[in-house]
Amino acid sequence: MITAPQLRASRALLGIDQRKLAEMAGLSLPTIQRMEASDGVIRGNVDSLMKLIEALDAAGIELIGVGAVSQGGGRGVRLKA
DSSP: OOBHHHHHHHHHHHTOOHHHHHHHHTOOHHHHHHHHHSSSBOOOOHHHHHHHHHHHHHTTOOOOOTTOOOOSSSOOOOOOO
């Protein structure tokens, strides 16, 4: 699962705008905008979510779930509860 804040933070780490992320994921700009405007966990069709997560992974983003430990040695983003 990915949350809207994780998505915005991922874009910030990559230094890209919504349009570039849409291109990378093969999604429309309005889809990315709706995802980022979500409250909490992003909801959408599974195919779109998988494309988004795969694009972020390919760009070097590791999504860290609630209570999970990051296995990599790179930078990450997490909000305190």
